Amino acid sequence: MRPTVSSLARIASRGKRPPPLGSITAPSSSSSSRLSEIPQPTASSSSSSGSTLREEGWYHVNRSEGGKLPVYSKIRNGGAVTTIIRKVDGDVRTLQNQLTSYLADLHIDPFTTSPKVTVRPTNNHLQIKGHWVDQVKGYLEGRGF
DSSP states (O other): OOOOHHHHHHHHTTTOOOOOGGGOOOOOSOHHHHHHHSOOOOHHHHHHOTTTSOOTTOEEEOOOTTSOOOEEEEEOTTSOEEEEEOOEEEOHHHHHHHHHHHHHHHOOOTTSOOOOEEEETTTTEEEEESOOHHHHHHHHHHTTO
């Protein structure tokens, strides 16, 4: 039995979400008309509408699909523990500075240094030496994330 076109289309689209109904439009005949519809930023519009542009220092920590904060501990074979913060959008350096000062305030052991917060440049994850998962989650939840 040969498969029909409709059964092949159904198999090919398995696992993919269909596009929303309002987003399906007929392609336009000229690309110049589509380019004219895209708003071009100007210097005067950027200074007058500051609410639409993101401020410097803005960041957001997205939650995982399960609704939890993406703060994890990573334990290496030698026993070294590292806390990882993923899914940070925006200015990661601002969050790094805020977490560094927050964890330095929590750190009370006079014989060790306060935890070091670094940014992994390949994926913008924050990395903290030590097991600080509960403290970081508490800090982020207190900030409204």
